[in-house]
Amino acid sequence: PGKDLPGVLPATYLLSTVILSTDEHLSNEEVPVHAGDNVIVIGAGNVAMDAARTAIRLKAASVTVVYRRGEADITALRSEYEDAVAEGVQFRFYLSPVAYEGTAAVTGLKTEILELDEDDKLIETGRFETLPANCIITAVGQRPAARIVSTTHGIDVDKSGFVIPRSRPYGMTTRPGVFAGGDVVHGPATVVLAMKEAKKVAEGIAQYIDAKNLLSDC
Secondary structure, eight states, X not given: OOTTSTTEEEHHHHHHHHHHHHTTSSOGGGSSOOXXXXXXXXXXXXXXXXXXXXXXXXXXXXXXXXXXXXXXXOOSOHHHHXXXXXXXXXXXXXXXXXXXXXXXXXXXXXXXXXXXXXXXXXXXXXXXXXXXXXXXXXXXXXXXOOHHHHTSSSOOBOTTSOBOOOTTTTTBOSSTTOBOOTXXXXXXXXXXXXXXXXXXXXXXXXXXXXXXXXXXXX
């Protein structure tokens, strides 16, 4: 509840606006984090670390990462986590977001305190804590937008919504002539992997076009 309150935004939006403002394609005023803000980042992957460290550099008064598991379970690279700590990012573990609080704008994040049982399974305690913030950035597990797949026939996806490609020609979906690559296929990873895959998919597209041209000539 409260996810539509002003001040709640995805990490990708923050990072995109920072890049655009750095390249002078966007006014600095359009960047959603400002000096003196109290920022909470939900999630503990590499994107969450990017968002938290970016908020620090934007002179936020405080930046706190909230994660429902422990430090050992962080999915971000260890170096990213350690650098975030060194830059002043605070971490609160075993807190599960329950609701965004506020009326005209977000004022805080209500969380439930979690604990581990003897089998190391997370259990709800029924105890809650509200963390004050005027900016809350979500950087939780990302899934592909289904706009194209849901409006197009013949493109198969797995149970998580990621596109299933063929190996020949490389990157072609189960719909002939439609190709996919990057995060929409292998899930959120690194830019380097996405670029590597893009080159291989481009070769697959070229092979497909050459084959169609050859058949038309025959």
